[in-house]
Amino acid sequence: MFGIYLRPSWFGACFTQYALFFSLSFQIHGDFVLIRGDTVSNMSLTQALQEHKDRRKKDANAIMTMVVKQSKPSPITQQSRLGTDELFMAINPVTKQLLYYEDKAEYSKGFISLDKTLIADNPSVILHNDKQDCYIDICSQEVLSLFTDNFDYQHLRRHFVKGLLVDDIMGYKIFTHEIHSSYAARIDNFRSYDTISKDIIQRWTYPFVPDVLCGSSAIKVERQGTYRASDVTLSRSAQLGSFIFIGQGTKIGNDTKISHSVIGERCTIGSNVTIEGSYIWNNVTIEDGCQLRNAIVCDGVILKSGAVLQPGVILSFKVVVGQQFVVPAYSKVSLLQQPTQQDSDEELEYADSTSGTGELRSDKLNGDIAPDLSETASELGTGGVGYIWKVFEGAYDEEWRHSVAPIPTDKLVKLMLDRDEDEELLTQDGNVISASGELKTDSDGNGSEDDDNEDSRDDYVSFEKEVEATFLRAVHENVKVDLAVLEVNALRLSYNMASVDCGGAIFYSMMKLAVESPHNSASELHRNAADIVTTWQKLLKSFLHDIDEEIEVILKFEEMCLESAKDFAALFPQILHLLYDKEILQEDAILRWADEKEGADESDKVFLKRSEKFIQWLREAEEEEEEDE
């Protein structure tokens, strides 16, 4: 069964994505298509769905199919024509399995690192920089349960997709479906709004084009991509350029020039107005002599005569711009006060993304705020109403990236020069490294590895502490094993640890608890340990999936015996035996540990020697078994 659920885009706040999935998981049975409400697409899902179903039949782990589309980012700005940041994906060309996903790439990092196992497992991997994520996903039910399990997943791409690609325990796979001729794109910033609007006018999204959508004869397509509603009042001297849309009931005055723009319904546009590349919504009044370039003007806005909108201006609902006032480039103007800095991102997103929320707010707030407005009206010239939102420091430089206005050429040239410098630096770095010839791998590699190691060690220490605290709480508050597993799992994900680390950390906490519980003799300590292990074996076992992880536990134990919990040193073989009896460690793990240690230094073999008897016994048992067979 397929259910199609639309996800409203203003669910933008991260938490809600999880909540949404959580609530959905009670309603959906079977596969479903996940698509964002802000996606414009004319693709047929049939083929993608069929592919997904076929794949599911062969491989139950293929739980998701992502739709991607060819779109090469600009070599200068490194962003796609939709204004989204570049995206790096690695895809297996034969199976189309997605192996790597990196959006929000760190610009400063000059390279991508692919895991060596990824390359070892796939003889051929294609690394894409020229694909665009359409945000249309076909998901199986496991996706929902994964969201239930991993409640720290908040963002579908950043957490869920990446988490799935990194996690190799469950073996879930994500596949891609590339569309070639059909259209799919998502509006999540002003540039994509502009790009997609143009695509619609140029009919790439057919059958979703204005004349078809509006029904029979209301809107006609004319030469040069001009859409005109039937009852537009147009002055004879008005000049209409190519690719424009004019909605019903709109009046346009003398000598007005319009090109590459959309003008909504019931607008009044005066004489000698110039409108280029702008989006004017419904019920907008533009008086004589105004100039608009690459602006978005929402419902009910009034531009008094002679007002000028520089490129990239956004005017929110019912804003009034005073006479002769020049609204500076990239400003955003609203009736609402600018929100405080903390939640600004979120608020901005609300204001940006849909008309729905914006309208609600302005309607609701209109009455209350009105008196307030007159005081600050000077901000938009005489008779103007609204606040110009200030751009925060730092963000200003980036403003042009997502603006509705095209990127100015001087920016492009500057960027190119910057890139050259960057490149020079980078190549120089490369030279410095390589100039040392043989040494290069050593010096360079060591340097970075040390850093990495230190980082990860720090991480690990704090992770271990967290696990220990969780475990102690579980012990003292009698938390159920299942819940403890879930909590440790959450910790694992938030610290980005492997399940090997979890096993080690849990074992460490257990043994530490045993040591810290009161005991007078070695045998009491042994009993303590045995009790704890018996009670919590399920917890430990759930993080020991294979032999390597079990060996890790033994190594951890060794380390403890040497450092933090010397009391155990004498009990080493007994505890080992205990873990074996409880089926926490398989004999393979113990034997392999013994084999590995065989070659080690004498000092390292202390515990191996102590447990020699036990290992001997294991080996004999194994041989007997073999003989039996």
Next chain:
Amino acid sequence: MDFQVVVLAGGNSKNLTPLVSKELPKPLLPVANCPVLYYVLHQLEQSNLKDLIVVVEGEDAALLVGAWISGTFIDRLHVEIAAVPEDIGTAGALRAISHHLTAKDILVVSGDLVSDVPPGALAATHRRHDAAVTTMLCSIPVSGPSESGSSGGKDKAKKLGRYNIIGLDPSKQFLLHIATEIEKDARISKRILHAVGQMEMRSDLMDAHMYAFKRSVLQEVLDVKDTFQSLKEDVLPYLVRSQLKSEALLNRTPQGEENGNEKVSSQNNQAFISRILANASTPSFHGIYSKNPDGSSSTRKTHKCCVYIASSSSYCVRLNSIQAFMDINRDVTGDADHLLSPNNIIGPSPKLGTKTTVGPNCRLGEGSEMGDKCQVKRSIIGRHCRIGSHVKVVNSVVMNHVTIGDGCIIQGSVICSNVQLQERVELKDCQVGAGFVVTAGSEYKAESLAKKEK
């Protein structure tokens, strides 16, 4: 063709002891009774590449190799022998002979390559793209005895050795990334990826150690980067890494272009920017990067790193280990026997005793004698060997002047020249160094036998 060929015939290789020795340097190691160097020279001759410099490590080895070449290829190839000190690496060897290089392009071939891929094809690819460097890639050879396939699933995990991680552009013509450290995570340059859009990462291809270089680039790199030791590990990765920001060509600004640039720059500027805005597809990713912000193409330099991928059916193996030696011997007499021109190999029919059988895929050198009731299967026996009765030789290589006593059993082994095996010796998977004497009745398994150091 204006190509100079450098054959890097390295001297002794540690991986091949005890097969190679002072008397038998690696280039002369016989493969199916024919020095390994023959295979390279033969291929070059077939491609009409006749202007050769053979670089040998060590004076003595150079004399031996020189003597053999002048004996074999006299009047067929124009060969210079150059001796270089040992252990200076492939880049070092080229640096040492750099002043001999005069042609526009240089083809560098490893002397231990046994391949049926025509070097001419590589040279042609190089010329077609006017590349700075072109490298040949081939599929990774399946090593190990061919019949081991039956041994079950356990080996499957390690079926193929991984040699290189190679990044190619979608047309599979350009080399975008090469890494020899397969144990590390691959780090791929974003700049190159930006330029090309998509890159295919392959781990099933091997760098075959056959390169074509533009001479000017090669000499410049060798001059400037005087610490570079190896072509494969230093020079090639360096060229690949810097292909969008070439330094090697910076000082060779073409004349004539500069004058015109000033005038047209503003015009170019517009055109260039508009092309980027329109996201127009460019013919080659190098093209867009070779432009300046002001549209001129004189100061930003790129160079091309190309690949020639040998078809998967072709044969291409490097003789750099004993396993490879065994494999090549097996293949050259078996599946890949087209590598040998027949007249070179089969000497006058050797004398065989009664009831002695020689199976298929075998070679017997001239003047070898065998006693009664011997069995030879999938093996190579050199010249002037004396083999007694009831001897069994399977999957093995026996070089020249070897004496084998009665009742010996030899499996999967290499017996070097002048070895004496006394009666009833049993060898399995062994290597016996030159001049060694194996006493009667001894048995060895998977061992390497050689004379004590002189």
